[in-house]
Amino acid sequence: MTQRTQEFYDTVIIGGGHNGLVCAGYLARAGLSVKVLERRHIVGGAAVTEEFHPGFSNSICSYVVSMLSPKVIADLELHRYGLELIERADGMISITPEGESLVAGAGKERDAQEIGRFSQKDIAAFEKFESDMEEMAAMFRQIAETRPPNMGGGMLELWNAMKLGNHLRKHTAQQHEKLIDIMGGSLGDYLDSRFESDILKGLYAGDGTTGNFVHPYSAGSAMNLLHHEFGNINGKSGKWWHAKGGMGGITQAMLKSAEAHGAKVETNAAVKEMIIDGDPADGSGTVKGVILEDGREIYATRIAANCTAHILFTKLMNVETLPESFGTRIKNFRYRSGTLRMNVALSELPQFTALKNVENATEELTRSIIICPSVKYLEQAYTDARMTGYAQRPFVSMNIPSLIDDSLAPAGKHVASLFCQHFNPELPDGKDWDDLKDEAAQAVIDTVTETAPNFRDAIIGMQVLTPKDLQREFSLTGGDIFHGCMHPDQIFSMRPAARFSDYRTPVKNLYLCGSGTHPGGGVSGIPGRLAAEEIMKDARVKKRKTQAA
Ligand SMILES: Cc1cc2nc3c(=O)[nH]c(=O)nc-3n(C[C@H](O)[C@H](O)[C@H](O)COP(=O)(O)OP(=O)(O)OC[C@H]3O[C@@H](n4cnc5c(N)ncnc54)[C@H](O)[C@@H]3O)c2cc1C
Structure with a gap:
């Protein structure tokens, strides 16, 4: 009743x-x-923190923060209500099954050393890529923070469109060309036109594939790269931060801020x-x-x-x-981001073969650790997911927040976030994600264990979120993270x-x-x-x- x-x-x-x-x-x-x-x-x-295994908590869905609007942080006084952002090491590290590694985005000198091991030509190309991304992110940022003009909406919308036109008018034709290239082009073509080494292309193709269930050579697939770059927390363009206590630290601050004003x-x-x-x-x-x-x-x-x-x-x-x-x-x-998300509780840190002779190996693990050795690898991952439901060798982005935040795991133990692509929300041949979940998780574990042989045995607990789980638990239609x-x-x-x-x-x-x-x-x-x-x-x-x- x-x-x-x-x-x-x-x-x-x-x-x-x-x-x-x-x-x-x-x-x-x-x-x-x-x-x-x-x-x-x-x-x-x-954007939550939850205990996924007794004694182990993590940001169980989203896990790093960059795009959070500085205006929102200031207007809602999020720091006053408990938000604390912890700086992570710059850039990403690519780890390959063949035992190679590449750090990129870690500063000019380090980038040159690292990239130069694979291609001298790519050193300058990467510098240009970084400056282009920063320039485009600045153009894009203002667009992102402004409500778009409403098509067919009369004089007011014409005025809004003119304001946007005025913003774009301040940029050169070359800048517009760059923006259109990345907004309309394919990820594969975009990276092929800039770099020659597979490992560098793979690293950024992986970045552009986050939540993007598309073939890397399909038109429009490059745009995701830019979408991930427009953040500007504490004046650091495109940098990704860790929220103290996990992503729940952000939303708990938002909750307190709203409640303090009567919501x-x-x-x-x-x-x-x-x-x-x-x-x-x-x-x-x-x-x-x-x-x-x-x-x-x-x-x-x-x-x-x-x-x-x-x-x-x-x-x-x-x-x-x-x-x-x-x-x-x-x-x-x-709605189809093609994402599988795992949270793992670890008895020890993964020991990557690629880092066995590296002096500060633990420090390297505070970056995003990417398994995506080439664009071809992603093509295969996408094709597998279309044909069989999921990538046999997926793109994996691993983050180990317990290295910089001791509130998440017991002392000496760790938690890792594994963000994985491609996992087709619409399974072929009438298959069901509840039946495929374990084998898909094994494909992820196999992929990581190939690069860090102790990984499988170090797992003491885990949570696996398939596209179906993301829909069921978090009301994300089609498991689409966006x-x-x-x-x-x-x-x-x-x-x-x-x-x-x-x-x-x-x-x-x-x-x-x-x-x-x-x-x-x-x-x-x-x-x-x-x-x-x-x-x-x-x-x-x-x-x-x-x-x-
Ligand atoms: C696995 C994963 C990883 C991600 N990684 C990152 C990352 O690292 N960094 C990043 O910036 N972004 C990341 N994202 C994307 C980002 O988290 C989301 O785009 C964003 O959090 C969505 O926020 P939202 O408030 O728009 O919607 P949501 O967070 O989806 O909130 C919608 C809310 O509505 C509620 N709801 C739905 N239906 C009803 C109903 N009928 N009645 C009442 N309530 C209802 C839901 O329970 C939910 O709480 C990730 C997302 C996922 C899923």
Whole structure:
């Protein structure tokens, strides 16, 4: 039986992922009454720290931070509410099964030494690559922090497009050419045109493949490289940091910041259905509230959804009631990052064959450790995943946060995050991820053990998250880590749909505030901030900061 309550808020937010919390934080600071409803037992969505094995905790989904907007950090006073960012060693280290290693992105001198072991020509090429990436990241950063113009949206949107045009006008034709090259080209072609050594190409192809289930020679696949570079924490462009206590350190600070300004946050509170008056198809649909799984009804003037657009429009309401073109777009929006995520508890550090004669081997392990020796390796990984479901030899990015954060594992023991590609969310031949999970995890363990022979025996506990687990546990549609592929046709003014890139939807007073909106996935807080700005405009409240009680 439905329970009736008197709960009413200015804004209800469906989902307490980091973007939902950021949105709540801004709205609460503006004086609006806000309620966040989170389905899980803990807020944070894909940015959480959890104990995955007795005594061992980790950032169980996202694991490093770079894209978190400095504006969000400052506006929501996240440091005041407990956020602590720990600097990691610069760059990445590639480890190959043949026992070779390459460090890149660790500073000019070190890069030259390392890259020169494989190609003298690549030393200068890499310097140029780094400076080009930094230049493009600076161009891209402002675009990422600004709400995109809404296609077909009248004079105001023309004005927004002109502002963007004015930003781009300040750059040279050469800079535009570079930007278009990386936004439209393929990862493989992009790297082939710059470098000659396989190991260097493989390292950056791996980086560009993170959450990107595409063939490395498919058009548009290079863009992911840039998406990972636009971060600028503490003025360090493209650098990745560790959040003290894991990624949950970020979202707990966001939670405290929002609550200190009056936001109410409830966990174990899954929304089952939207309450809508009128007909969305003819533009008269207006959202009034939500019905929870436990039967409660909560009403609000405005509702912002931090869940995926797929969940909002196809699970919490009837997609067929939406305007046809919008509904079709939502149904066809692609969700497939092709990711498998493992957390392992280790009795000892992996001893990589490639590092056996290296003096400061442990220090090298504080970087991202990448197993992706060439672009060809990735082509094979992708083909395997298309044909059989998963890569027999996957791309693996390993991070060992316990080396720089003693809050995660007992003394002398370690935790490692393994981020792995390619694992097809849509399995061929009627296979099920629950049946393939163990063998897929073994493929990852085999791959790492080939490079570090003690790895398998050092594992004392592990958590494996297949694409199906990511969907089931974290409500990530298709297991997509970004709330939808970051392909050229699904970004910017097309995210999630033309005419609706301004965080509004065809239903009046219903907004999207998660990674399915511009600028997309990653722990940036920007979708939450930009959505809050649009909500404040509609609610006619001014942005203001209030002191915590
Ligand atoms: C395995 C993995 C690794 C990643 N690695 C990194 C990384 O290292 N660095 C990085 O920057 N990014 C990384 N990402 C991407 C990044 O974590 C996400 O893009 C980002 O956290 C998404 O944030 P969000 O707030 O938009 O959505 P989410 O975090 O997905 O939050 C949405 C929330 O809505 C809730 N919800 C869904 N449906 C309902 C409902 N019906 N009722 C109530 N609540 C509901 C969910 O439980 C969830 O808490 C990774 C993601 C994954 C999955």
